[in-house]
Amino acid sequence: MTDAHATPGAAGDPAAPLTDAAAARAARAPVLSIRNVTKVFGGDVIALRGMSLDVRQGDFISLLGPSGCGKSTALRLVAGLTHPTAGKIAWEGQGAGPDDGGLGVVFQEPTLMPWATVEHNVWLPLRLKGRRFADCKADIDDALATVGLSGFGKAYPRELSGGMKMRVSIARAMVTRPRLILMDEPFAALDEITRFKLNNDLLAMRAKLNCTVIFVTHSVFESVFLSDRIVVMAARPGRVIAELNVDEPYPRTEDFRTSADYAAQCRATSDALGLAMEGAH
Numbered sequence: 635m636t637d638a639h640a641t642p643g644a645a646g647d648p649a650a651p652l653t654d655a656a657a658a659r660a661a662r663a664p665v666l667s668i669r670n671v672t673k674v675f676g677g678d679v680i681a682l683r684g685m686s687l688d689v690r691q692g693d694f695i696s697l698l699g700p701s702g703c704g705k706s707t708a709l710r711l712v713a714g715l716t717h718p719t720a721g722k723i724a725w726e727g728q729g730a731g732p733d734d735g736g737l738g739v740v741f742q743e744p745t746l747m748p749w750a751t752v753e754h755n756v757w758l759p760l761r762l763k764g765r766r767f768a769d770c771k772a773d774i775d776d777a778l779a780t781v782g783l784s785g786f787g788k789a790y791p792r793e794l795s796g797g798m799k800m801r802v803s804i805a806r807a808m809v810t811r812p813r814l815i816l817m818d819e820p821f822a823a824l825d826e827i828t829r830f831k832l833n834n835d836l837l838a839m840r841a842k843l844n845c846t847v848i849f850v851t852h853s854v855f856e857s858v859f860l861s862d863r864i865v866v867m868a869a870r871p872g873r874v875i876a877e878l879n880v881d882e883p884y885p886r887t888e889d890f891r892t893s894a895d896y897a898a899q900c901r902a903t904s905d906a907l908g909l910a911m912e913g914a915h
């Protein structure tokens with residue numbers, strides 16, 4: 635039996651007792667800590683104010699909130715693409731961090747090189763590390779198999795559907811076997827059936843790679859299906875207003891998607907998001 639109701643977390647009610655699942659999560663090895671991070675653009679746009687988050691090995695964290703609440707800014711800060719105005723982001727352990735292969739990033743657009751084949755696109759992060767194609771071929775084939783694209787290595791992006799392009803983008807992010815994958819609304823542009831399928835496949839890939847994911851989304855349904863932690867954010871200024879745990883164990887299947895537990899968790903998350911939207915006006 636699962637407890638799929640909103641449960642307290644670090645940013646929710648730290649004084650409340652943890653569920654067994656939350657206690658087990660808290661015991662996992664730390665990957666990254668975000669401490670009181672603020673990002674201000676141009677002197678007066680507070681994209682993010684005082685964000686704190688502990689990311690642990692195996693977490694699947696969704697950042698959920700209205701447009702402009704600082705979700706992408708938070709991901710860019712973690713990726714080292716921009717730097718905090720105040721506060722600190724600290725990586726834990728060896729082989730971590732954006733500069734030493736500990737990180738893979740998937741953007742909303744697949745951002746593939748149109749002139750290169752699928753396998754050459756996936757090779758890119760290894761190539762940037764100076765690795766020869768022939769030496770990486772097995773890893774590239776493995777990444778393509780993991781995303782369900784075996785046999786498409788010689789195809790060009792123009793020959794692929796939107797969902798397949800996104801799979802290539804995910805294979806490219808995972809080919810270095812990063813500890814942490816950041817995903818910025820990767821499925822937002824896809825139709826709902828493709829999105830459900832990619833949600834299922836993403837969980838299978840994550841289980842295979844045993845990696846940690848931070849996932850940005852506008853979708854309550856997607857965040858509840860995928861995540862074990864949902865960070866709800868509000869805009870103006872961008873900030874965290876709640877953290878909810880989804881204690882349903884993995885693997886999650888279509889049975890979960892149609893269960894009363896899932897519906898209850900979606901309602902609780904929707905309520906928290908409603909408060910975030912109110913705060914934005």
Ligand SMILES: Nc1ncnc2c1ncn2[C@@H]1O[C@H](COP(=O)(O)OP(=O)(O)OP(=O)(O)O)[C@@H](O)[C@H]1O
Pocket residue numbers: 675676679680681682699700701702703704705706707708872
């Ligand atoms: N480079 C920048 N320069 C100035 N302002 C910026 C910059 N990047 C983001 N902002 C502002 O910071 C705020 C947060 O933006 P961010 O893109 O992080 O939000 P978001 O939650 O990801 O939004 P969306 O869901 O629409 O992508 C917004 O007001 C945005 O206009």
